[in-house]
Amino acid sequence: MTEQIHADASAFAVRPSSHPRSLAERTAALEHLAFGTTFSDHMAHAVWTPDAGWHDQRIEAYGPISLDPAAAVLHYAQEIFEGLKAYRHADGSVWAFRPEANAHRFATSAHRLALPELPAEHFLGSIEALVRTDLEWVPDSPGSSLYLRPFMFASEPFLGVRPAKQVDYLLIASPSGPYFTSGFQPVSIWVAEDYHRAGPGGTGAAKCGGNYAASLLPQQQAAAHGCAQVCFLDAATNTYLEELGGMNVFLITDDGAVHTPELTGTILEGVTRSSILQLLRDDGRDVHERQITLAEITEQVASGRITEIFACGTAAVVTPVGHLKGAEFDLTVADGNAGALTQWLYGHLTDLQYGRTPDPYGWMRRLD
Numbered sequence: 001m002t003e004q005i006h007a008d009a010s011a012f013a014v015r016p017s018s019h020p021r022s023l024a025e026r027t028a029a030l031e032h033l034a035f036g037t038t039f040s041d042h043m044a045h046a047v048w049t050p051d052a053g054w055h056d057q058r059i060e061a062y063g064p065i066s067l068d069p070a071a072a073v074l075h076y077a078q079e080i081f082e083g084l085k086a087y088r089h090a091d092g093s094v095w096a097f098r099p100e101a102n103a104h105r106f107a108t109s110a111h112r113l114a115l116p117e118l119p120a121e122h123f124l125g126s127i128e129a130l131v132r133t134d135l136e137w138v139p140d141s142p143g144s145s146l147y148l149r150p151f152m153f154a155s156e157p158f159l160g161v162r163p164a165k166q167v168d169y170l171l172i173a174s175p176s177g178p179y180f181t182s183g184f185q186p187v188s189i190w191v192a193e194d195y196h197r198a199g200p201g202g203t204g205a206a207k208c209g210g211n212y213a214a215s216l217l218p219q220q221q222a223a224a225h226g227c228a229q230v231c232f233l234d235a236a237t238n239t240y241l242e243e244l245g246g247m248n249v250f251l252i253t254d255d256g257a258v259h260t261p262e263l264t265g266t267i268l269e270g271v272t273r274s275s276i277l278q279l280l281r282d283d284g285r286d287v288h289e290r291q292i293t294l295a296e297i298t299e300q301v302a303s304g305r306i307t308e309i310f311a312c313g314t315a316a317v318v319t320p321v322g323h324l325k326g327a328e329f330d331l332t333v334a335d336g337n338a339g340a341l342t343q344w345l346y347g348h349l350t351d352l353q354y355g356r357t358p359d360p361y362g363w364m365r366r367l368d
């Protein structure tokens with residue numbers, strides 16, 4: 001168990017919204033939860049300049065921000081973000097899942113994008129302060145949560161190319177329902193062979209908007225082939241499986257072993273991925289983080305050696321992969337149902353997140 005980093009919530013002065021939604025409005029909003037369309041009444045906000053450092057930390061009314069049209073982010077995409085959730089437990093308490101890991105990754109991403117590091121105390125403090133202010137926005141229906149989106153961007157109005165000297169940090173919160181509304185639905189994945197999301201030395205290991213911008217066209221192609229998600233191969237050799245646009249990927253073989261692409265610098269290290277690796281190792285599973293070729297996968301799905309494939313990330317936790325398609329193949333991994341290990345992992349992780357099982361790792365952090 002790791003020692004908890006202090007959350008400096010008091011650094012964020014609360015300036016209550018003058019127009020919070022009424023109980024009736026909030027109740028209506030929490031009844032029909034989609035993903036990322038409804039936001040709570042407040043947001044956290046802080047500004048950085050080289051001279052003053054991080055300052056003006058506050059919780060303020062959620063709403064449009066004013067940006068100069070020359071703000072560097074709009075031109076050169078100097079931006080990073082995070083994604084995590086606050087879960088309401090049966091006793092009404094509210095918890096986050098491994099937010100220290102997100103704080104750490106946010107700092108790593110900031111470094112790669114030449115943005116200032118937000119101290120973990122402030123990252124965690126903003127989460128605590130916002131969730132406490134908007135506590136009633138944490139839903140309690142089954143499988144629901146308050147999705148938290150911290151992000152940081154270059155707000156300096158300047159068209160020259162260099163790291164910005166004014167940066168904004170914001171945290172917004174969106175109540176969201178279960179990702180799968182009618183149980184697990186295996187999705188189809190399109191393997192992109194013409195486009196890549198990240199190259200050696202690039203920003204693949206950082207959580208930045210630019211990586212997502214690069215994934216949208218291949219994502220469109222995936223949709224045109226009837227697939228929900230796109231999977232990328234390594235840019236250097238177009239041979240090894242890397243990950244999806246926003247999720248890591250795992251394979252299970254018929255000997256019960258688990259395989260996932262190793263972190264080579266072009267793959268984003270998911271908190272869900274790390275947690276799954278830990279759960280599997282502690283369960284005594286054979287776990288292999290290694291380079292996995294597309295050829296091996298197509299061959300072993302066809303032969304039945306690979307029995308389950310799933311993707312994982314904060315939003316869906318785990319997503320079973322039913323079909324794997326590419327320009328020259330169309331393979332069925334699972335018809336209808338998710339595999340047993342995929343289901344076990346989903347159950348185990350969500351039981352931890354919703355406090356239905358003891359937390360031996362100290363992964364849950366109480367927010368209120």
Ligand SMILES: *Cc1c(COP(=O)(O)O)cnc(C)c1O
Nearest residue numbers: 246247248268270271272313314
């Ligand atoms: C956010 C993200 C993931 C998943 O990370 P989690 O911490 O598990 O949510 C995986 N891949 C990419 C590219 C991502 O941006």
